[in-house]
Amino acid sequence: ATGLMHGKRGLVMGVANDHSIAWGIAKTLSDHGAELAFTYQGEALRKRVAPLAESVGSSLVLPCDVEDLASVDGVFAALQEKWGALDFVVHAIAFSDKSELKGRYADTSRENFSRTMLISCFSFTEIAKRAAAMMPKGGSLLTLTYGGSTRVMPNYNVMGVAKAALEAGVRYLAGDFGAEGIRVNAISAGPVRTLAGAGISDARLMFNYQRAHAPLRRTVTIEEIGGAAVYLLSDLSTGVTGEIHYVDSGYNIISMPRPEVLKA
Numbered sequence: 293a294t295g296l297m298h299g300k301r302g303l304v305m306g307v308a309n310d311h312s313i314a315w316g317i318a319k320t321l322s323d324h325g326a327e328l329a330f331t332y333q334g335e336a337l338r339k340r341v342a343p344l345a346e347s348v349g350s351s352l353v354l355p356c357d358v359e360d361l362a363s364v365d366g367v368f369a370a371l372q373e374k375w376g377a378l379d380f381v382v383h384a385i386a387f388s389d390k391s392e393l394k395g396r397y398a399d400t401s402r403e404n405f406s407r408t409m410l411i412s413c414f415s416f417t418e419i420a421k422r423a424a425a426m427m428p429k430g431g432s433l434l435t436l437t438y439g440g441s442t443r444v445m446p447n448y449n450v451m452g453v454a455k456a457a458l459e460a461g462v463r464y465l466a467g468d469f470g471a472e473g474i475r476v477n478a479i480s481a482g483p484v485r486t487l488a489g490a491g492i493s494d495a496r497l498m499f500n501y502q503r504a505h506a507p508l509r510r511t512v513t514i515e516e517i518g519g520a521a522v523y524l525l526s527d528l529s530t531g532v533t534g535e536i537h538y539v540d541s542g543y544n545i546i547s548m549p550r551p552e553v554l555k556a
């Protein structure tokens with residue numbers, strides 16, 4: 293606990309349970325002194341999110357399904373009334389039909405392409421615009437991406453295309469809001485065992501592969517992702533915007549497996 297986030301208020305979107313990356317980020321932000329509000333998707337998840345929120349001293353727990361723009365507006369109206377201003381937002385939301393997170397990208401359907409892009413990419417733009425309107429003194433916006441955006445990962449398919457668009461969105465939003473002192477960045481996390489992660493076919497194989505081949509010889513924890521989030525959301529990173537920051541045990545720098553792994 294450093295107090296780095298002391299006096300800062302922010303919204304965390306995308307907690308489904310205590311394995312969620314958003315939860316690792318929320319806990320770490322809270323440890324460093326942040327005051328938090330949460331959103332949950334659908335009544336069933338409220339029962340999971342409300343007790344987690346309470347455990348970090350938050351009772352601001354709001355429904356939000358990004359497919360329903362009125363519910364997004366509802367969240368920011370509620371925050372406007374409760375807090376009046378906002379210092380940061382964490383967007384940790386993605387979805388694609390499981391049946392298209394396997395096989396070939398070429399077989400993606402038009403319906404699932406649009407839905408994946410709306411939920412996993414454009415929602416960040418709609419949220420950023422509303423959050424920025426509540427940041428008169430500047431702020432920091434953060435989303436979560438994955439290295440399948442720039443390199444072909446088996447089965448990641450349409451989600452890789454959506455993440456590429458999300459990362460481009462981070463840069464354009466950073467351009468749009470920079471003059472207002474609002475920074476926009478993404479963390480590109482290595483594989484984590486979460487609900488969303490389990491939707492990708494053969495997720496366990498990819499998890500084990502990255503563990504074997506990453507320079508650090510392991511995967512990352514949600515608390516380690518939280519540590520990077522504290523940096524990007526606090527005043528430590530006031531000179532940083534439009535950045536895709538990898539928290540992946542270094543996996544993204546590797547060209548091929550080490551000889552001893554190949555020979556094993």
Ligand code: NAD
Nearest residue numbers: 306307308312313333357358386436483484486487488489
């Ligand atoms: P998770 O299942 O815990 O979280 C995904 C969240 O997205 C859930 O809380 C879910 O409610 C929310 N969501 C889905 N559709 C929504 C909608 N229409 N409206 C509102 N919320 C919606 O899984 P996670 O792995 O913690 O995912 C969080 C983010 O991290 C995602 O953007 C994911 O792509 C990204 N990410 C995950 C990994 C990984 O290996 N798990 C790696 C890199 C990046």
